Amino acid sequence: MTDTELEITADLVRDLLREQHPDLAELAVREVAGGWGNQMWRLGDELSVRMQRMDPTPELQLKERRWLPVLAPRLPLPVPTPVRFGEPSERFPKHWTVMTWVPGEPLDHGSISRGAHAADTLAGFLQALHVEAPADAPISLDRGAHPRDCTVGFERFLQAVAPDDIADIRDIWADAVAAPAWEGPPVWVHGDLHPANVVVSDGTLSGIIDFGDMFAGDPAWDLAAAWVLLPEGTAARFFDTYGRADEAAIRRARGLAAMKSLFLMLMGQNGDRGLPGGKPHWGPAGRAALDRVLKAA
Numbered sequence: 001m002t003d004t005e006l007e008i009t010a011d012l013v014r015d016l017l018r019e020q021h022p023d024l025a026e027l028a029v030r031e032v033a034g035g036w037g038n039q040m041w042r043l044g045d046e047l048s049v050r051m052q053r054m055d056p057t058p059e060l061q062l063k064e065r066r067w068l069p070v071l072a073p074r075l076p077l078p079v080p081t082p083v084r085f086g087e088p089s090e091r092f093p094k095h096w097t098v099m100t101w102v103p104g105e106p107l108d109h110g111s112i113s114r115g116a117h118a119a120d121t122l123a124g125f126l127q128a129l130h131v132e133a134p135a136d137a138p139i140s141l142d143r144g145a146h147p148r149d150c151t152v153g154f155e156r157f158l159q160a161v162a163p164d165d166i167a168d169i170r171d172i173w174a175d176a177v178a179a180p181a182w183e184g185p186p187v188w189v190h191g192d193l194h195p196a197n198v199v200v201s202d203g204t205l206s207g208i209i210d211f212g213d214m215f216a217g218d219p220a221w222d223l224a225a226a227w228v229l230l231p232e233g234t235a236a237r238f239f240d241t242y243g244r245a246d247e248a249a250i251r252r253a254r255g256l257a258a259m260k261s262l263f264l265m266l267m268g269q270n271g272d273r274g275l276p277g278g279k280p281h282w283g284p285a286g287r288a289a290l291d292r293v294l295k296a297a
Contacts, residue, residue, distance in 0.1 A: 012091070038051060045101070046100065047099065050080075052096060064212055078199075078207040080210075102206075104201040117204045118231070122238060123242040123243075125208060126223070129189075131188060133187055133216035144215050160266050163287075179251035179255075180248040190208065190211060190222050205229075224253045224254070226257070227296060235292070254296060258293045264282045264283070266286075
């Protein structure tokens with residue numbers, strides 16, 4: 001059986017629990033929709049099981065195991081924290097992790113109605129996260145670079161989506177490329193703040209999930225969330241509350257937000273075409289985010 005043929009079922013999850021963590025095996029197991037590199041299962045009311053599926057290596061899960069217990073205690077929003085480790089076995093030759101469950105609804109299936117509160121909440125979370133990382137913190141090989149080093153990916157997304165306002169989008173990207181680089185020490189960065197990786201409740205942000213891409217580097221990669229996640233008209237409030245982003249960081253973040261928006265649109269396009277990993281509902285979310293980026297000019 002190849003990696004792409006691994007079928008993960010509730011019975012498999014329960015069998016693995018019986019083998020490695022039998023005290024948890026009688027809790028209810030329920031599949032969570034979504035996920036690509038990893039598949040999530042609810043375990044009782046307070047836990048979840050994160051199953052490595054399409055990720056070719058266990059690096060992302062091992063990273064979360066190592067660093068989330070360090071970061072979680074000082075973060076002002078709930079994040080998933082590992083509580084048990086599942087190791088590869090004959091039954092399932094990949095890693096899996098039992099983690100705390102973050103209650104709420106992913107933003108790609110929900111909405112933010114309390115925009116000012118969400119802006120303040122996200123700013124406060126990133127203030128707490130964006131502190132100098134230790135020397136042994138992970139460094140990303142494909143995220144965290146200055147926009148000038150990401151132009152190939154940006155152009156690929158832009159050409160694939162081919163929006164009508166391509167010239168305006170290129171202007172935003174060119175401004176980000178021209179912005180000075182981050183000169184501070186590498187700080188902790190979530191690295192993948194998009195609508196499926198934040199949780200909402202009562203119309204506002206209530207949790208942050210999926211830290212598999214976390215790295216030490218330029219905070220602009222997270223500051224892009226001001227446009228990717230927050231409702232129109234709240235980015236200025238976010239940056240005022242965050243209080244640490246200079247003009248160069250905001251320029252880099254805006255360009256990165258344009259690139260991330262194009263990626264969401266591409267994933268939506270792939271979903272409309274029935275391609276693996278595509279998510280049709282991401283298309284409208286990406287277009288809305290891109291509109292917010294363009295209106296910020």
